[in-house]
Amino acid sequence: MFQVAAPRALLLPVVVLLGLGGVVSPAAAHGGRYGGDRLAVTVSHAGSADGTHLLRCHPGGGDHPDPSGACRVLDRRTRWGRDPFAAEEPHGLCTMQYGGPAVARVIGTWAGRPVDVTYDRHDGCAVSRWDALVPVLPGLGQ
Template identity: 55%
Template sequence: MGSLLSGLPGIEGRVRRGGLAVLATAAAVTAAAVTAAVVPLIAAPAAAFGQGRGGDHLTVVVRHAGAGWDGTYELFCHPAGGHHPDVRGACQKLDEQTQWGRDLFAPVPPGTICSMISGGPATARVTGTWAGRPVDASYDRNNGCEIDRWNRMVPLLPKIG
């Protein structure tokens, strides 16, 4: 016990005299010291761990959506940046829809009954990192469910129709 508390002046002698309250205080001081050492490692930005810029980063590849939208776009959020046509709108929309434990980019579940309407030939692929999780999602407009899924991602994806 002496070596554990040797860095805390006056504590060691009080503990030997049977002061349980002092022992609890010593434990709290030790826990606080450990927390102070660990929290900076947990709270460090992603950039500190070699992930480049940090924050959320998505690459959006759009095809067959029409003039002005087809192409590859980089989107950064937290902080906002990149060459996406609506950086702030896309980041805001994604932030609004992000919920703990829910995959924002999840495909339509198998077996879902969808209306058989076509929303055109547009496709998109979104890859990167969002909310600390890897993203690799494909989008099309082949039925009502896929159109709805696409529309929930506007303005990350282009508004069509």
Template identity: 65%
Template sequence: MSQVNRLLVIVAASAATVGSSAAVPAVALARAAPAAPRTLAPPPVRDEDRSGGDHLTVTVRHAGGAADGTRELYCHPGGGTHPDVTGACAAVGRNTQWGKDPFAPVPPDSLCTMIYGGPATAHVTGTWAGRPVDATYDRSNGCEISRWNGMVPLLPDLGARR
């Protein structure tokens, strides 16, 4: 009988007398089994892993000039056709809080100033923090303007345009 098998028999017999037969043999078997070879190779990289799942498509209309158009944004790591990748990723990141949707619309019972911020609209789709995004923005009142401004530079900075 080998030394390892002898150890298993002794440990199993001891465990049976103590009454903890489930825990100790598992430890003994773990010692008896040869160690699995360890690998330091990284896991395979998939397309969705490259962006950390954070990919947004931002379409802006009626803002005027270069602000209009469709831009792609990847965060973690940053990339895409957005003119300010780092700032746009930071804008969404600062609005991301546990239990709160950073793209949530203005609550319907909100009291908003009747300030018109212009005809600009934006549509943001994609995935952020593993969740689907499909949000629309406009500048139709003070609440909507504030919501828009909270996402600058993901959305273009339209300042005090009216």
């Protein structure tokens, strides 16, 4: 009976290793075409900051005015199980501070997930949310 148990004990690691053969990297999952994180940032009603810029991270690039700074901010905000673009829950009341008519939309892919989010500056909480993403979004401090 002991002779039968020994081969079963050796079989388990082999089965586990064979099972890992199905685990693929992000690059392989995208057919080898995975080019990192890509975002299009469109800003309007912000004067000279208006326009659309492509931001690429990992590796960095695009025509964004500050790709390395923007990628650094997004990397710092990225945590497992947390959307770096999600609105923070206010810990109190939002001020009635109007930050101007600027609107930004960010679309693309970040950390393998689709992104489609809009920002504005209609009150103090929205201004803080916008400012937390500078330089992904332009700094419009007034």
